[in-house]
Amino acid sequence: MKKLTVTLMSALALAACGQNARNETAEAANATAADASAATGEAVTDVDAATENAFGSAEQSLDQAGRSIENGAEATGAAVENGAEKAADATGNTLIRAGKAIED
Template sequence: MKKLLIAAMMVAGLAACSQEAKQETQEAASAVASDVNAAAENAASAVDAAASEAKGAAEQAVSDVKDAAADAKATADKAVSDAKDAVSDAKDAAKDAAKDAMGKAADATQEAADKLKDAAK
């Protein structure tokens, strides 16, 4: 009977230890699950933040390209305007030069004609 009582007490002791081990294992598993969930939430936040930053950078790049295109168009428009002005100025200068040359030619012709008349007298 003593042996049976000792065996029963040993089984009860082992059962208590087993229950405590189960409890500790369950707590450890819960802690690990909590850590995994926290890590997943942190990863999701990091992905969201990275996506937001990438979107912001893309929007800024688009804005920069639009600004650069507008600047290039303004510069091209100014160059066209300057070229038109230069052509107009050159045209006016050519007209003035032609008039001046025609006037000089007329004067020279008149002078030559006058000299011919004088020589013919």
């Protein structure tokens, strides 16, 4: 009998505040949905910003790599040119000495 009384009392209590409880539950659900929407919007903004930063960083790295390659190519070209000039001078000097040796 006690269980039946408690059950009936609980049912009456829920029935008495049913509409108020439903309204509050709906308001809480709306607030939760608004919070979730705002959090999702912020997350999208954060991901977009992180992606943009990553692309910017990658672009800068590629630009720097390109400049380094270009500088290396220029330095290599200058070294080859300098080496070729020295080789030509040495060959010319050797030929001059050889010619003088033949004359003597």
